[in-house]
Amino acid sequence: MKKTIAFVLSLVMAGSLMLGGCGKTTGGSADNGTIDWLMFSNGPADEDAPVKQYFEEKFGVKFNLWYIERSKWDDLLSVRFAAGEIPDVFPTMSSSSFRKYIEQGLIMPLSMEMLEEDAPKLVQLVNDYDPEQWKYSTIDGQLYAIPTYNYANKYHIASVWRDDWLKNVGIDKIPETLDEAEEAFYKFRNEDPDGNGEKDTYGLSDKGIYNSIFGAFGYLPRDMGGTAAMWAEKDGKLVYSAVQPEMKEALTLLNKWYNDGIIDPEFLAGENTSGHWSNSQAFVNGRIGYTANGMFYHIAPPMTEDDTGSSFYRDFKKLQGENATYAVGRPPIGPDGKSGNFKGGTISSGGIVFGNQLADNPEKLKTILNIISEISTDYDLNLVSTNGFEGEHYDKKEDGTIIAKEGFQTGAELSKIGAGSIFNMNGLRPVQWYTDEHAQPVSREQYKWAEEVTNYSGIDSKLLVEVESGPKYNTVLDKMRETTYIQIITGEKPIDYFDEWVEEWKKNGGEQLEKEANEWYNTVK
Amino acid sequence: MKIKMTLGDRIFNTINGIILAFLCILTLFPFLHLISMSLSSPESASKFGLHLIPEGLNVDAYRKVFENGYIFSGYANTIINTVLSVILSLAVMTLMAYALSKKHLVHRTFFTGFVVFTMFFQGGLIPSYLLIRNLGLMDNRLALILPVLVNTFNMLIIRNYFMTIPADIEEAAVIDGANDLYIFARIMLPLSMPIIATVALWVAVERWNAWFDCLLYIRTPSKYVLQVLLQRIVIDGSSEFMNFEVRTAGTNSEPTTETIKAATIIVSSLPIMCVYPFIQKYFVKGVMVGSLKG
Numbered sequence: 001m002k003k004t005i006a007f008v009l010s011l012v013m014a015g016s017l018m019l020g021g022c023g024k025t026t027g028g029s030a031d032n033g034t035i036d037w038l039m040f041s042n043g044p045a046d047e048d049a050p051v052k053q054y055f056e057e058k059f060g061v062k063f064n065l066w067y068i069e070r071s072k073w074d075d076l077l078s079v080r081f082a083a084g085e086i087p088d089v090f091p092t093m094s095s096s097s098f099r100k101y102i103e104q105g106l107i108m109p110l111s112m113e114m115l116e117e118d119a120p121k122l123v124q125l126v127n128d129y130d131p132e133q134w135k136y137s138t139i140d141g142q143l144y145a146i147p148t149y150n151y152a153n154k155y156h157i158a159s160v161w162r163d164d165w166l167k168n169v170g171i172d173k174i175p176e177t178l179d180e181a182e183e184a185f186y187k188f189r190n191e192d193p194d195g196n197g198e199k200d201t202y203g204l205s206d207k208g209i210y211n212s213i214f215g216a217f218g219y220l221p222r223d224m225g226g227t228a229a230m231w232a233e234k235d236g237k238l239v240y241s242a243v244q245p246e247m248k249e250a251l252t253l254l255n256k257w258y259n260d261g262i263i264d265p266e267f268l269a270g271e272n273t274s275g276h277w278s279n280s281q282a283f284v285n286g287r288i289g290y291t292a293n294g295m296f297y298h299i300a301p302p303m304t305e306d307d308t309g310s311s312f313y314r315d316f317k318k319l320q321g322e323n324a325t326y327a328v329g330r331p332p333i334g335p336d337g338k339s340g341n342f343k344g345g346t347i348s349s350g351g352i353v354f355g356n357q358l359a360d361n362p363e364k365l366k367t368i369l370n371i372i373s374e375i376s377t378d379y380d381l382n383l384v385s386t387n388g389f390e391g392e393h394y395d396k397k398e399d400g401t402i403i404a405k406e407g408f409q410t411g412a413e414l415s416k417i418g419a420g421s422i423f424n425m426n427g428l429r430p431v432q433w434y435t436d437e438h439a440q441p442v443s444r445e446q447y448k449w450a451e452e453v454t455n456y457s458g459i460d461s462k463l464l465v466e467v468e469s470g471p472k473y474n475t476v477l478d479k480m481r482e483t484t485y486i487q488i489i490t491g492e493k494p495i496d497y498f499d500e501w502v503e504e505w506k507k508n509g510g511e512q513l514e515k516e517a518n519e520w521y522n523t524v525k
Numbered sequence: 526m527k528i529k530m531t532l533g534d535r536i537f538n539t540i541n542g543i544i545l546a547f548l549c550i551l552t553l554f555p556f557l558h559l560i561s562m563s564l565s566s567p568e569s570a571s572k573f574g575l576h577l578i579p580e581g582l583n584v585d586a587y588r589k590v591f592e593n594g595y596i597f598s599g600y601a602n603t604i605i606n607t608v609l610s611v612i613l614s615l616a617v618m619t620l621m622a623y624a625l626s627k628k629h630l631v632h633r634t635f636f637t638g639f640v641v642f643t644m645f646f647q648g649g650l651i652p653s654y655l656l657i658r659n660l661g662l663m664d665n666r667l668a669l670i671l672p673v674l675v676n677t678f679n680m681l682i683i684r685n686y687f688m689t690i691p692a693d694i695e696e697a698a699v700i701d702g703a704n705d706l707y708i709f710a711r712i713m714l715p716l717s718m719p720i721i722a723t724v725a726l727w728v729a730v731e732r733w734n735a736w737f738d739c740l741l742y743i744r745t746p747s748k749y750v751l752q753v754l755l756q757r758i759v760i761d762g763s764s765e766f767m768n769f770e771v772r773t774a775g776t777n778s779e780p781t782t783e784t785i786k787a788a789t790i791i792v793s794s795l796p797i798m799c800v801y802p803f804i805q806k807y808f809v810k811g812v813m814v815g816s817l818k819g
Binding site: 042044046047069071072076079311318319416 | 567569572573593594650651654655658737740741744745746753756757758760783786
């Protein structure tokens, strides 16, 4: 009896495994007229979305607009892929998924000749940003994606100082070097800069440390998100930033600061306790006097009369009073003249890719390339793609400022009418649109301001792809790095523990990662 | 009969009462905190510390949540989904559990093993997706109900409860001329109310909170369940698009404030919390007392 059951069960199991394995590939729609279109968006489009209908008429096609929830992008998309459903055109979320799609044969190879012939404007647009980009959309010598450039990321994270506190403690210029910054931090802690009679202020917290102070020693150990490692170039080779000897010096200083109470003891939990990553509750609540928490537009004060300023600015003014001020300084310069705040980096590996089913359908690919070209280079079409129609979805002021009407303001609301980022391909647009008359007045001013305040020295990771053994080692190494750094800063482990960490790093795959990183680096250098 | 209380008893009871009342209030703190956050102005909500009294009272957060055009259809979908799931899955699970609880069921071990097998080995996400798609249930509300009708674990719990009911009761009923269906409906079910109420609550809460299957199978916004819509409200604004130059006045991307998050939590959890008190009365012990003598 028992044996029979075991037999039946194993049959059932085998059967279910087979069923699971044999999803038939259906691919995108076969007919030329319907395009399976997937872009990042904050919500689904309505079936009869006006912007969608407009583009359908304009280009003589039908769109099947996909919507994939962004927070579950990889999970949901891989289910669809496994079921044989592949969009005709879609963006890559990360360098690792880009590599995965290629390995799984989901996306079609492209060639420069074909792009130059079918989409010359698009090629021009990419080249205007940086022709280097093509290299990063190429894997093993084969081009797979149309690169997308992150223009705002050419600026680094802003160094934000409480300049009213600086005045209160008798410093009349914004600190430029690490020594000056240190002096200011000590005064912030000890001289009651907010004048409330209590010793309740600190110099800085985690973002100031990780996005800025480490940079004064030449490297940043981890990226903005707080998990991934940073890679730097040293003597023409890629190195893992967090094991460089300079970091030991940085940790020595930070440990001293921690012992002297300069660092907010809550830095372990982070100065961003909730909400958008660029919030710094510790800063807007008047607990710390220095932070490096966000991009210029996250912390921007009002730029024009209509402008209300960033929510960081508004929160700060509401909580600290109208007289409280902050100013943006430069990344502090360290003992060896090095400096740098975190910078996201403009080039990413991947971009806009095309489902493999298009390989047999060059006409359809041509149609799609044409649509992308037109929307990214024709200003009027581009405006429709982001904001809908004038008079219906937005009004235009004399200076060109666009005022979205009630109900067409948030990302989700705009997505409903097919606008937002659905047809605005990853923000692909001519580079000059950011700063010339095509830009919104406020945005134009913000970029001007960014040029002034956040264009000194940025440190970005030089490794733009996930190397082959990355998934194998990174999780462990990331955790070890974070723990080690915190243990040394808080004095739980002595400074010399750093050498032990370097040894551990080597043993746990660090050397292998470095080898693979440099193999990749040699292909793009 | 009234038992006389000594002074000591009284003091003990009073102190006990105070401590327990205090504990009760403590459990309410997180809710109070959320409610007060949801009613505060965004600026005061980003202040440090516990918020128990709303500051700068405003209902903008709720307005924002309810402004979403699909919120009411979302509520309706979730309620329909929950109610139907509870009724249908209890119907299916109790029938199955009853059969499996009978020792004289032919090949009982085989059937039980067959069912238990599914608890440990599942096809996984992709086969489920293919199944739903090939059944033609894509974008159909039934796709959220049918696949999860039988929760093996819950079914086994009901079966085990059925097995604790003495067979003698049934025998008595058989002698009185009752058939299987009659016994099931008139004896087993009423006697099993505590476990049925418990499982009903589990199913209801699970279905109320479910959202991933909706993301997977549902395409039409008017068929979305509440949780998906609320999740979107929270994410909207807190995620940025690469290079997405915001071409609107006010310009700067407005991160979803804490108040809106708090309001969505209240909106999504309040209704299901209201269900608890009504179910509580079934959690009474001793229904079996006196049903069998000798």
